[in-house]
Amino acid sequence: MELRIFTEPQQGATYDDLLAVARTAEAAGYGAFFRSDHYLKMGDGDGLPGPTDAWITLAGLARDTETIRLGTLMTAATFRHPGPLAISVAQVDQMSGGRVEFGLGAGWFEAEHTAYGLPFPSTVERFERYAEQLEIVTGLWGTPVGGTFDFEGKYYRLADSPALPKPVAKIPVLIGGTGPKRTPALAARFADEFNLPFQKVDASVDLLTRVDAACEAIGRDPAEITRSAALVVCVGRDDAEVSRRAAAIGREVDELRENGLTGTPAEVVDRLGTWREKTGVSRVYLQVLDLADLDHVELVAAEVAPQLRS
Template identity: 55%
Template sequence: MTLRICVFTEPHRGADYDDQLRFVRLVEAGGFEGFFRADHYQAMGTDPGLPGPTDAWLTLAALARETSRIRLGTLVTSATFRLPGPLAVMVAQVDRMSGGRVELGLGAGWYEREHTSYGIPFPPVRERFDRLEEQLAVITGLWRTPVGESFTYRGTYYQLLDAPALPKPVQMPAPPVIVGGRGPRRTPELAARYADEFNMPFKSVAETARAYRRVAEACERTGRAGAGRPPLVLSAGVVAAIGRTEAEARRRAAPLHVKSALPPEDPVIGSPAQLVDRLGEFSAIGANRIHLRLTDFHDLDHLELIAGEVLPQLDSMPRV
């Protein structure tokens, strides 16, 4: 099985819709599996992120009508941003607009500054994870409710009474749900209970392997395998700054050294061959899918370089 490669982007750093449309068309033409984007309302650090943020699901709806093959989704939508009922409607509608190509990454939310800037409540971390768990239950419950039946949910934070559970997505029984993160306890449990994919974002191969083991243990505890559910897709986020020369790679890596609110990462800075080697290491620990984070929407040559010199080498990569 070939390692599946998606592109992950951060439009809040400074990309309008036209920038994203130009980029996603090249992603599709280049043979990547999917285009995933962050869901943030503010740039991090001192960069203003001009011209400003674009709403993730509004953008993905438009891109769904401009593409025909690639998967589209978020890494990740924050559970603090939207109520779960309307979010389920929104994602199902975009899934229909795309012909069944949407995936929902959902997380607890972590960047306090964007919440205070835009008046979005930012509860303590325990409550944010409790809300995330309820949102996962509500969204998957709405999607999986048979047509003609209603959905009721009584939680601590969300209550739904006789929801018609419409519209239905194209993908049945539901679009894939992605849960990810570095958390050692609740994140693996939520992934085991609700997700189709677990994503470890932008850490070393060794740290990612430990996270995969925690998720496997959570799947055992929750009885996921015994319930007849398919195994979790295991994915990794990889930050890439690749060049034909060392100088070109260093130029592309320059934004990675700017002070940021993000935790430390483990980027691949160097040649296409170095990126192929790193992808092989992730494949060897069980990764099925890689989300390559590219920082510059205007550097289309970077995207073409990876499509032309990295993707073709993955077909022959040994799989575990």
């Protein structure tokens, strides 16, 4: 099982904060550094110094790191037009030497759209736009050099696009969510990876069954899609350290034990073993909420990750 680091910078982080976590994760041997794509904090706190743009952040990290893979959980389809988005992501991939992965979602947080003047259509329209964006972005990247790409949809029209620039190699596309029909269908068509966001094990089994069924309905082998989960992490060498880390992020230990990966390294290894056994998940994104606690990142790498490699 591969462990990746996942951050929520909208809660309050500078680029230098994120760089410190990314470099620590890289040195510790994590598979990737991912960040959310949000423009407004959630819950308590002041969110200072304010939001950072996901793809500008990743462009900087592309040059300031060397080996770790980089991506988003999830870029919101409501934030950007698909043509320029395809250009930005491909350029960051080139800047990183081919280390980018691309998570795309329909967008859901209405308040951040209102705060920054972004349209927030109905759920039906957001998913229709999302489907078109997936088709456009993957179509632009997949068009052979020298060819052109055309698209005529309900919301977007592209004509004679040179479909440039190209990524270094095929950029993995991540789709996630809990929708019972549209999300599994889109994952079957476009996803290289399906992500379970902050779900419990039993609910995840049902979601993955729906993705498998959607794949089979279009003749795709479900095994082609990597299964992953995103879970909040709170690990300590003993109960006192677990409690201290829970308090630092404003959470209760009992709640974290129920909904995340919480406890000593041995407890977390056991929990991850249950995930792997019941769901077939082979990749976990650890939601790190205290970005100043680099010892936390190093502890998990040293005492949890080695036990997951067998």
